[in-house]
Amino acid sequence: MAVKRTKKPLSKRRRTPVTAVVPDAGPGLHPGKQSLLPNIHSSDVPDPLSVLKSLTPSGAETTSTTSSLLTIKSSKAVARKKSSLATAQLIRRYHTLNKELSKCLARIESNNSKSTSGLRQGAIQSQQQTATDLARIAEIRQEMDDLGGLDMYQKASTLGQSKQRGGDSSKWLIPILENCHPQLDKKAGPALRLLDIGALSPHNYQKYSSWIRTTPIDLNPQDPLITKMDFLEMPVPAQKGDLFDVVCLSLVVNFVGDPTQRGEILRHSARFLVPGTGILYLVLPLPCIQNSRYMDHELLVEMMDSLSYSTLVSHHFAKKLAYYAFKLDITPKDRRNQPKKSNQPLFPKKLRHDKPNRNK
Known part of the structure; x- marks a missing residue:
């Protein structure tokens, strides 16, 4: 009758001490001899990191090294995201300032024509508005200069069309x-x-x-x-x-x-x-x-x-x-030489979508 052998519980199994192959450290050790690390004189024990690397399979990385690489990659990704955000913010701000500058200049031109042909009260108001616009123009141009001017805007736009940003x-x-x-x-x-x-x-x-x-x-x-x-x-x-x-x-x-x-x-x-x-x-x-x-x-x-x-x-x-x-059509509709029927634009500004968060 065959007797079925039972496996010992894991807790009662005999564990074999882990040994490490220690390189030749002089005449006190036989070349290639295996020994327990605790029995080796402290002066003959290699650096712990060296032992760890020798026990690590070829091509593998230690946990700390892998963690460091992930941290570096994560830092680079965060840096790219911040750089992309900063580029977009610069472009948007420069656009906003440029549009406001154009509006100020247009108002000044319009007020100058009114002041020469309008009533005295209207001329005074136009002059006051012009003074306000001139002060704002100085502020806008100063902020544009602080941003780096058109040159920096162009550089930011060039970076925005790089392959890393979508091409x-x-x-x-x-x-x-x-x-x-x-x-x-x-x-x-x-x-x-x-x-x-x-x-x-x-x-x-x-x-x-x-x-x-x-x-x-x-x-x-x-x-x-x-x-x-x-x-x-x-x-x-x-x-x-x-x-x-x-x-x-x-x-x-x-x-x-x-x-x-x-x-x-x-x-x-x-x-x-x-x-x-x-x-x-x-x-x-x-x-x-x-x-x-x-x-x-x-x-x-x-x-x-x-x-x-x-x-x-x-x-x-x-x-x-x-x-x-x-x-383009075969016969372009060039309106330069056509008489104007009125002073109204062909496409006057007209509200088409009155919803919250819409831009102008």
Whole structure:
């Protein structure tokens, strides 16, 4: 009859002392001999960290080392988040100051015209308002200087379009151009001519240089390859062959504080494009379209139609940006030489969405 052997409880099992292989420490120890660490003379015992490393499998890390690496990675992530937040705050603040500056300048110009043609009481009020605006302009410009001025704003914007922050917004445009020009020979054919207004980098389209030839311009270039130019002062091409196939206005229109100048930038862009095939690439902050009291997608499309951009080729709403591609009509509707029927603007400021937390 077989007797079933029972296992001893874990608490009663004999435990074998853990031994460590101690390297050759001189004539007192035989090479390769195993010994219990307590029986070794203190002068012959290696550093505890060295013993721990010798018992750690190759490629593994100690708990303390792993913890340190995680701490470093976490610190870097926090630093990147803080840097991104600081960049966004600087850009937003500079935008706000720039818009307020434009409003002050517009009021001063309006008050000057009133003071020369209005009544005495109105002239006094205009002068008082002008004095207030001038004082505020000085404060605004001082704060802009404290932020680093336009140069620092441009650097922050350049950092914002880095690969670590999501890359530049030109990537969305490439498939649009490929669909609009299916017969384009990317290797041997003539390249598309692209005017990049407010360019932060001259290399945004470098990957496609075999079929896109870029002319980057900006008020305050951050690269010597970008031409210093005010787009509103840029001469219109005299020859049809000098017109552009693409005009890019990526986060440019929203930077301008004066609404009249914003409209003029859009109108001026049509004079640089090839009629019938020219593409206007327009990028705006998403809140300008979806969180405004006075603007939305439908109104923007209607406004662009009045400027001869009757075909909305494509549009896309991302997490923070609104992308638009408009095609220019064959016959642009240039209103410069048309008589004005009244002093009222074509699209007067009108409340469209009266909801809490909407911007202006």
